[in-house]
Amino acid sequence: xxxxxxxxxxxxxxxxxxxxxxxxxxxxxxxxxxxxxxxxxxxxxxxxxxxxxxxxxxxxxxxxxxxxxxxxxxxxxxxxxxxxxxxxxxxxxxxxxxxxxxxxxxxxxxxxxxxxxxxxxxxxxxxxxxxxxxxxxxxxxxxxxxxxxxxxxxxxxxxxxxxxxxxxxxxxxxxxxxxxxxxxxxxxxxxxxxxxxxxxxxxxxxxxxxxxxxxxxxxxxxxxxxxxxxxxxxxxxxxxxxxxxxxxxxxxxxxxxxxxxxxxxxxxxxxxxxxxxxxxxxxxxxxxxxxxxxxxxxxxxxxxxxxxxxxxxxxxxxxxxxxxxxxxxxxxxxxxxxxxxxxxxxxxxxxxxxxxxxxxxxxxxxxxxxxxxxxxxxxxxxxxxxxxxxxxxxxxxxxxxxxxxxxxxxxxxxxxxxxxxxxxxxxxxxxxxxxxxxxxxxxxxxxxxxxxxxxxxxxxxxxxxxxxxxxxxxxxxxxxxxxxxxxxxx
Amino acid sequence: xxxxxxxxxxxxxxxxxxxxxxxxxxxxxxxxxxxxxxxxxxxxxxxxxxxxxxxxxxxxxxxxxxxxxxxxxxxxxxxxxxxxxxxxxxxxxxxxxxxxxxxxxxxxxxxxxxxxxxxxxxxxxxxxxxxxxxxxxxxxxxxxxxxxxxxxxxxxxxxxxxxxxxxxxxxxxxxxxxxxxxxxxxxxxxxxxxxxxxxxxxxxxxxxxxxxxxxxxxxxxxxxxxxxxxxxxxxxxxxxxxxxxxxxxxxxxxxxxxxxxxxxxxxxxxxxxxxxxxxxxxxxxxxxxxxxxxxxxxxxxxxxxxxxxxxxxxxxxxxxxxxxxxxxxxxxxxxxxxxxxxxxxxxxxxxxxxxxxxxxxxxxxxxxxxxxxxxxxxxxxxxxxxxxxxxxxxxxxxxxxxxxxxxxxxxxxxxxxxxxxxxxxxxxxxxxxxxxxxxxxxxxxxxxxxxxxxxxxxxxxxxxxxxxxxxxxxxxxxxxxxxxxxxxxx
Numbered sequence: 001x002x003x004x005x006x007x008x009x010x011x012x013x014x015x016x017x018x019x020x021x022x023x024x025x026x027x028x029x030x031x032x033x034x035x036x037x038x039x040x041x042x043x044x045x046x047x048x049x050x051x052x053x054x055x056x057x058x059x060x061x062x063x064x065x066x067x068x069x070x071x072x073x074x075x076x077x078x079x080x081x082x083x084x085x086x087x088x089x090x091x092x093x094x095x096x097x098x099x100x101x102x103x104x105x106x107x108x109x110x111x112x113x114x115x116x117x118x119x120x121x122x123x124x125x126x127x128x129x130x131x132x133x134x135x136x137x138x139x140x141x142x143x144x145x146x147x148x149x150x151x152x153x154x155x156x157x158x159x160x161x162x163x164x165x166x167x168x169x170x171x172x173x174x175x176x177x178x179x180x181x182x183x184x185x186x187x188x189x190x191x192x193x194x195x196x197x198x199x200x201x202x203x204x205x206x207x208x209x210x211x212x213x214x215x216x217x218x219x220x221x222x223x224x225x226x227x228x229x230x231x232x233x234x235x236x237x238x239x240x241x242x243x244x245x246x247x248x249x250x251x252x253x254x255x256x257x258x259x260x261x262x263x264x265x266x267x268x269x270x271x272x273x274x275x276x277x278x279x280x281x282x283x284x285x286x287x288x289x290x291x292x293x294x295x296x297x298x299x300x301x302x303x304x305x306x307x308x309x310x311x312x313x314x315x316x317x318x319x320x321x322x323x324x325x326x327x328x329x330x331x332x333x334x335x336x337x338x339x340x341x342x343x344x345x346x347x348x349x350x351x352x353x354x355x356x357x358x359x360x361x362x363x364x365x366x367x368x369x370x371x372x373x374x375x376x377x378x379x380x381x382x383x384x385x386x387x388x389x390x391x392x393x394x395x396x397x398x399x400x401x402x403x404x405x406x407x408x409x410x411x412x413x414x415x416x417x418x419x420x421x422x423x424x425x426x427x428x429x430x431x432x433x434x435x436x437x438x439x440x441x442x443x444x445x446x447x448x449x450x451x452x453x454x455x456x457x458x459x460x461x462x463x464x465x466x467x468x469x470x471x472x473x474x475x476x477x478x479x480x481x482x483x484x485x486x487x488x489x490x
Numbered sequence: 491x492x493x494x495x496x497x498x499x500x501x502x503x504x505x506x507x508x509x510x511x512x513x514x515x516x517x518x519x520x521x522x523x524x525x526x527x528x529x530x531x532x533x534x535x536x537x538x539x540x541x542x543x544x545x546x547x548x549x550x551x552x553x554x555x556x557x558x559x560x561x562x563x564x565x566x567x568x569x570x571x572x573x574x575x576x577x578x579x580x581x582x583x584x585x586x587x588x589x590x591x592x593x594x595x596x597x598x599x600x601x602x603x604x605x606x607x608x609x610x611x612x613x614x615x616x617x618x619x620x621x622x623x624x625x626x627x628x629x630x631x632x633x634x635x636x637x638x639x640x641x642x643x644x645x646x647x648x649x650x651x652x653x654x655x656x657x658x659x660x661x662x663x664x665x666x667x668x669x670x671x672x673x674x675x676x677x678x679x680x681x682x683x684x685x686x687x688x689x690x691x692x693x694x695x696x697x698x699x700x701x702x703x704x705x706x707x708x709x710x711x712x713x714x715x716x717x718x719x720x721x722x723x724x725x726x727x728x729x730x731x732x733x734x735x736x737x738x739x740x741x742x743x744x745x746x747x748x749x750x751x752x753x754x755x756x757x758x759x760x761x762x763x764x765x766x767x768x769x770x771x772x773x774x775x776x777x778x779x780x781x782x783x784x785x786x787x788x789x790x791x792x793x794x795x796x797x798x799x800x801x802x803x804x805x806x807x808x809x810x811x812x813x814x815x816x817x818x819x820x821x822x823x824x825x826x827x828x829x830x831x832x833x834x835x836x837x838x839x840x841x842x843x844x845x846x847x848x849x850x851x852x853x854x855x856x857x858x859x860x861x862x863x864x865x866x867x868x869x870x871x872x873x874x875x876x877x878x879x880x881x882x883x884x885x886x887x888x889x890x891x892x893x894x895x896x897x898x899x900x901x902x903x904x905x906x907x908x909x910x911x912x913x914x915x916x917x918x919x920x921x922x923x924x925x926x927x928x929x930x931x932x933x934x935x936x937x938x939x940x941x942x943x944x945x946x947x948x949x950x951x952x953x954x955x956x957x958x959x960x961x962x963x964x965x966x967x968x969x970x971x972x973x974x975x976x977x978x979x980x
Contacts, residue, residue: 029621030564031608034557036621039636042554064532067524068610068641068657069580072587074520076595086587090559091598092610093583095645097562097576105566108581108607117598118521120558120582120610131519131526140832146529151558151641155585167558342630 005354007288012232016283017161023291023355025278026161033159033166040355041278043299045169048277049149051201051296052171055193061145061173066127068151069118074126078251081125084218088155090120090166120153125219125244125270128174129252136176136266139258143186144176144266152274162279163236163490170274176266178258180245183267184222187243190271191224194239202277203294203407204228204284205414206238207436207485209461214445217270221245227460227485229414230283233434235460235487238280241271279490285379285406291356292379294406295399300336302328302395303357307345307364314339317363320388327392333399353378358402359395363388379406420483427474427486431455436487440480442473451475457486495844497778502722506773507651513781513845515768516651523649523656530845531768533789535659538767539639541691541786542661545683551635551663556617558641559608564616568741571615574708578645580610580656610643615709615734615760618664619742626666626756629748633676634666634756642764652769653726653980660764666756668748670735673757674712677733680761681714684729692767693784693897694718694774695904696728697926697975699951704935707760711735717950717975719904720773723924725950725977728770731761769980774900775869781846782869784896785889790826792818792885793847797835797854804829807853810878817882823889843868848892849885853878869896910973917964917976921945926977930970932963941965941976950975 005022006014020026025041037045053063069092076082096112099105121127128146135141149171159165173190177183191208198206206226216223220242228238249255249265258264285292295301304325306317321337328335336357338348345362352360360376367373373391376383379402386394417435421427430437441447441459451474452458462484473480495512496504510516515531527535543553559582566572586602589595611617618636625631639661649655663680667673681698688696696716706713710732718728739745739755748754775782785791794815796807811827818825826847828838835852842850850866857863863881866873869892876884907925911917920927931937931949942948952974963970 027621027624029557029617031557031559031561031617034559036557037555039552039554043552045555046553062529062533063536064529065527065535065659067519067521067526068643069521069524071521072596072598075587082596083589086589086596089585089587090582090608091584091587092580093598094581095579097565097579097581097609099573099576106562106572106576108562108583118580119587127519127521131517134517153558169555 005288005290008231015288019282019286019290020161025282025291028161033156035161035165035167037169037275040299044281044293044297045275045278047297047299048197048201049171052193052197052273053149055197056147056171056173059189059193061147061175064146064148065150066124066131066148068121070121070124070127072117072119074130075119077126078219078247080247081219085122085154089122090153090155092118092120121150122152122154123270123272124148124150124152124172124174125248126252129248129254129268132176133252133254136254136256138256139178142176142178142256142266143182145173145186146175147171147173160279160490162275162282165275168275170272172270172272175269176249176254177268178256178264178266180267183245183269184243187222187224187241187269187271190269191226191239191241194226194241194271194273197273198226198228198238198280199407201294201296202281202284203296203403203410204238204280205407205411207461207463208465209463209485211240211461212445212448212459212484214448215459217242219244219247220270221247224464225461227487228280228284229417229436229487230280230490231413232283233417233488235436235485235489236276236280236283237460237489238277239271239273242269244268244270284410286356289381290354292406293356293358295358295403298356298358299334300352300355300357301333301399302335302359302361303352304335304337304361304363305345305348305352306337306339307362313365316365316368320368321363324388324392328395331392331396333396349376353381359398361391361395377402379409421474422471424474427457428455431457431486431488434488436460436485438483439474439486440471440482441484442476442478442480444476447473447475451486456488458489460485460487460489495778495780498721505778506769509772509776509780510651515772515781518651523646525651525655525657527659527765530789534771534783534787535765535768537787537789538687538691539661542683542687542763543639545687546637546661546663549679549683551637551665554636554638555640556614556621556638558611560611560614560617562607562609564620565609567616568709568737570737571709575612575644579612580643580645582608582610611640612642612644613760613762614638614640614642614662614664615738616742619738619744619758622666623742623744626744626746628746629668632666632668632746632756633672635663635676636665637661637663650769650980652765652772655765658765660762662760662762665759666739666744667758668746668754668756670757673735673759674733677712677714677731677759677761680759681716681729681731684716684731684761684763687763688716688718688728688770689897691784691786692771692774693786693893693900694728694770695897695901697951697953698955699953699975701730701951702935702938702949702974704938705949707732709734709737710760711737714954715951717977718770718774719907719926719977720770720980721903722773723907723978725926725975725979726766726770726773727950727979728767729761729763732759734758734760775896776846779840779871780844782896783846783848785848785893788846788848789824790842790845790847791823791889792825792849792851793842794825794827794851794853795835795838795842796827796829797852803855806855806858810858811853814878814882818885821882821886823886839866843871849888851881851885867892869899911964912961914964917947918945921947921976921978924978926950926975928973929964929976930961930972931974932966932968932970934966937963937965946978947976948979950977950979
């Protein structure tokens, strides 16, 4: 059996890194800052993709694909956008290698220098809005509702698998609308889609809010976000949806003729979630034994382990297990029957725990005699012995129960770790302990910056729909009408 | 109504370009050599992806994701591989831009030069085999059966949408095996998967064969391929599967301990198909009216167009059409009900023809009275009037019939355009007319090269399973035991 994981309580960061590695989710590649997503990790990402893609299509969006490269001059067009991304751009300058005239190997061919440098997309607003110029002429072309699944590159010096990597996978929605109202509605709708996905699929409660100006996406008028609380008390931004106003339309000279025959600039949104969600999923639920996966995203929902001494026993167990497997599959449950004899049952149990398989069934010879099966839940680590007859429906119900339980547990954790704080002393004390802090803020960049410098806490969001409440800024003592959410974050 | 397409018989190339544009499949982007895949085109690609992905998983493969960037030193490790791709590499040399000190805009920051240049992957053997070093130690780790869906970049000077672009989308399988036999079996199995996909989904007959040494993938021991014949008599290589021997294992020092406790190098394969298949699909079946899509890959399989004068008529038609639509959907048919009143039925008919929708139903008021519907087939352009009652099952059967008919038509075309040629005069004459030429070849690179120089014909493949047949090389007159397939190609 493999060595135990580090404990969350002792070294959360080490626990995360080891878990990612041991559960075979991903690894650092030899290419600096880039990760390799391993098959088991990728299978979870595929489930996320499928669910999100279905939700995007159900809300009227279509997928398309735009170039990997952004010419430097495109990126420059929207000034804030350019400034925001300039420092983390991978730049293609040449298009050919040649044999090294001085010996072995290849060198960059100096004769193959590009006239204009190409940036590996850090995001695609520039290249997409340059394309939309050809797609949008009339109000009839609007709304334009497009999504892209792609890889993007943002050069990061300090990387962490899934949470911050130079290359990551994501989807980016880019829409164009005839009116500001409609674009804002879209921005909020997609934030809602992300929140629903986080809660119903990832079993992860999220706060919906708006970013302060200093935390906005470069080029956006408003950035909406969902924020989740990890088990170490840090916040993780899990998705953003931007109202871009007419900024990109103006920068790329995209216009349309409205129903009144007047020329206008369309209104834009963009929104994205990435493989960062994998990090969120891992950190939200997992424990010191390994991954805890919500059943809706688990590549293997149920594993069946036969306990046998010889081929004859195995044949008898399989005879009883096979119809159960077939029935479960027909009910849409993904099942693995692990009769591999290279490993002992105890080893297998630990491995499936490590990998977060929600339900484990063990069937031995005595079970066959008694018509029973041992059912183990990954979320509670509890076991019970149930009748084999009719087990399939019980498992389907159990998977639902586990999905709900994981969500409720995370919700309870968040509730217990959300604090209303009214004094600066209390703020400083609480931020060391972690959690979401609801506090008043005077609304200035200056205060936000000072709080960050002194405590490493940032405003995660101004919550949507929070009640108006008179109070005084926790830092400046100035009046405030609303609490905002502070936390340290990933 | 939009202008008619150019005719295939007059300008095939112009016909293709216009069709890609008018059917809203894709367009050239402002980024040199890169394309934008538009939503309708992407929807077809998604159907291809889903079908292929299911087939890969059914044959035991798992998806994973590897970095976009290949360090130059990795690419250099397998010499032939390096040589083959050096001339078409996009090279990242810097990781940051900065404000232009001389004025507006951004410049590449000279202080942010990479120590080692990164190549945007033209293919991933190098980065994947470097990773496999950590994944393969024992025979228990084999076979390793991995696939990746990704974008790749090969710098092309003369590009053509879908057929040859600097960036394209593809999948690349990379497997490792304990024995040469098993790796060759895998190479052939995946070629078979591609052939099945081409024939059963794309309705496109393909020849299966092996490439001559001069046409092998850089770094492969053997390259297998599927070749299809386009309507202009040119061949299109539609997929390749490579047996890589131990070349990459040796270059990246990947070893395993076999069952006899000896250290060995594993055997490798790689195989890929790309968005080039979109070009193949378009060129194999479409006609002067537009796209012809096989139903299994059509994003919209059936369009229903109501013919009405006023809202009242429309309501009556919809009342009859809605249950048909529901029934069709429940049978797994994708249906669009186009009651848009911005366009006249004639315009709509032409548009859906252009977009290759396999079946069109038109329902007018007289049809309602008579209980009939006009059913138009895209493949034959024929129409018939059928009873509305029970139309759903007829449509399902019709879609199957169209799928088969499109395949049969393409197969007939290929058969009529495949020629056995025995003299050089005949060869020269026939190659001008197009088609596959089955001819004897003496097996030398030299002859192959001369034939290419004189006629632009290449050996598309040495067909698998072709009968031995004594003859003389069509060019050199030397003895030969087998015919190979020549053609001009894309």
